[in-house]
Amino acid sequence: MPQVPMMRTELSPELAELRGPIRRFVTDQLEPLAARIDAEGEIPDAAWDLMRGQGWLGMLLAEADGGGGADLPTYCLVMEEVARSHRCFTLLLDATSGLTPIAIARHGTAAQKDRWLKGLATGRLRAAFGLTEPGAGSDAAAITTRATKVEGGWKIEGRKQWISGGHAADVVMVMAVTDPAQRARGGIGAFLVPRGTPGFDVTRIDTTIGSEAIKLGELTFTDCVVPDEALLGDPGQGFAIAMGSLSNGRLGVSAACIGAADRLLEMSIEHAKQRSTFGQRLADRQAIQWMLADSHAEIEVSRAFLYETLRKAAAGEDLGNFAAICKLACSEMVGRVADRAVQIHGGAGLMRGVPVERFYRDVRHYRVGEGASEVLRMVIARELVK
Ligand SMILES: Cc1cc2nc3c(=O)[nH]c(=O)nc-3n(C[C@H](O)[C@H](O)[C@H](O)COP(=O)(O)OP(=O)(O)OC[C@H]3O[C@@H](n4cnc5c(N)ncnc54)[C@H](O)[C@@H]3O)c2cc1C
Structure with missing residues (x-):
């Protein structure tokens, strides 16, 4: 493969040194899996293992939370290099350092971090980010999934669609309206809903124009009661948490x-x-x-x-x-x-x-x-x- 004469714009001398070894690893170790991902329509465990071995899973999370403690420039360098091979490898970085893990790291209680982050950082647990609904995509403030206060917890009702990896996630961060009068101005909460919670079902799996291995879940919540401890941050903070991620x-x-x-x-x-x-x-x-x-x-x-x-x-x-x-x-x-x-x-x-x-x-x-x-x-x- 010809090396494109890059101007060698680099983030720092240290990261410039890292690029070569990362590229070699991606070419030698990950690239052989790319064809397999397409043939099987699944991301093989070997991809998780190889990326875990490099310390790339959960690399943006703090070491105290089980992560790699890397900074954003280093994360982006790895992201750039794995994206040269297959989009699915970028999803593993995202799943372990992306939307939901970062939200838990920023806003979670000690108990929430303890329960989820160490598993997410190693890829032992999988997380998904549940915002989009049939009636609300770009206009995320228009979500109608509702969280109503009940004794000791919240009852969630509604439907999310096109949630990346939602079909197989151990935990989904679900944005739901807690105060219809306020909505995005302090009336949406973010709830950590574990797989297996009664009333939480995967009702459809969609694939896209992209790789077959990229699967999006439709998640339906019917009388789904989660305890108070499932709420991330305050009941009105969910929209800001989601937008921050x-x-x-x-x-x-x-x-x-x-x-x-x-x-x-x-x-x-x-x-x-x-x-x-x-x-x-x-x-x-x-x-x-x-x-x-x-x-x-x-x-x-x-x-x-x-x-x-x-x-x-x-x-x-x-x-x-x-x-x-x-x-x-x-x-x-x-x-x-x-x-x-x-x-x-x-x-x-x-x-x-x-x-x-x-x-x-x-x-x-x-x-x-x-x-x-x-x-x-x-x-x-x-x-x-x-
Ligand atoms: C591969 C994939 C993975 C995804 N993963 C997740 C996930 O993990 N979690 C999750 O919550 N969601 C996920 N989504 C959903 C994604 O966030 C939405 O598709 C996206 O926000 C756009 O919403 P929409 O598809 O409903 O389009 P719409 O909001 O219906 O918009 C349709 C088109 O109109 C344009 N448009 C919208 N409003 C305006 C406006 N005011 N002016 C001009 N143009 C406008 C949009 O740019 C778009 O081109 C995923 C989607 C894809 C394709």
């Missing part, structure tokens, strides 16, 4: 977009050098060169912007809308890079089972999940014109 996740998603785009460009260069038409290599045609150049330029600019945002985050600076800008720019960028990659490959980029085709489908998720592009634009523009 989503905002945190945007830089990780951006890193995954850059890693996938990098690999797509490498595959495009390799194909363009090998394939000849009308007696000349595709790589020597200006039409193809311009596509390669545009992809390279966009990847480098995106990476530089992500790293600058990560530096600000590491320095404790207020990011404002930079995480949203980053996610918008990187997810749109990888869509364009994937489209060019398929075009450069011609029919060979459309055949089931070739990596380009799989990347093209998988990266389509990024412009919808964790803040669709239009909603991010709305958030960014609102700030500009206020």
Whole structure:
């Protein structure tokens, strides 16, 4: 595989040193599992074991909580590198350091952390994040799942859909309305609902345009009573907790977009050098060169912007809308890079089972999940014109 001449924008000299060993591990150890994931439609235990062995599961959680105590730049470097192989590997990072684990780490009581975080950090337990409903996606404040106070706990009623890994999760963080008069202004709670709780059922499993191994659960709650200890934070804090987790996740998603785009460009260069038409290599045609150049330029600019945002985050600076800008720019960028990659490959980029085709489908998720592009634009523009 040709090494794209990166400008070598790096987060720090220390992280620059880490990139080579991480890439070698991903290429030698994880990449052989990529084809298996596609063939079996499941993420094999071997992937969890290998990533656990590297200390990548739960790496963002504090060591006291059983995590790796890594910082966000290191997490994003690993995210970028595993995304060069298969989107499913990014999901393992997300499941163990992402939306729900981070929410528990930030807002959980000592008992909640003790019960969930050590297991989540090692991948022994699986968590899911339950916000979206049939009637509420981008407009998350419109959720109707209801949590009503009962003696000693809360009764949850409602339905969540498209919850990543929700079908197999040991615990789901369920956002539910606790005060209909307040809703997003302090009337939504976040509840940690364990699998097996009476009244909590997985009623459907959806797959998407992306890898078959990516499964989304429909979760139905009927007279589902959880104890007071299941409530994360205050009864009105759930919306803020959920939005805080989503905002945190945007830089990780951006890193995954850059890693996938990098690999797509490498595959495009390799194909363009090998394939000849009308007696000349595709790589020597200006039409193809311009596509390669545009992809390279966009990847480098995106990476530089992500790293600058990560530096600000590491320095404790207020990011404002930079995480949203980053996610918008990187997810749109990888869509364009994937489209060019398929075009450069011609029919060979459309055949089931070739990596380009799989990347093209998988990266389509990024412009919808964790803040669709239009909603991010709305958030960014609102700030500009206020
Ligand atoms: C692979 C995948 C994994 C997911 N995992 C989870 C998960 O783990 N947990 C979870 O809770 N949810 C999850 N979701 C759901 C995801 O968060 C929602 O799909 C997303 O928030 C968008 O909501 P929606 O699909 O209902 O689209 P809608 O909100 O119906 O929006 C449809 C389209 O309209 C646009 N739009 C919406 N409002 C506006 C506006 N005001 N102006 C202009 N355009 C607008 C949107 O950008 C989008 O393009 C997942 C989705 C996918 C695809």
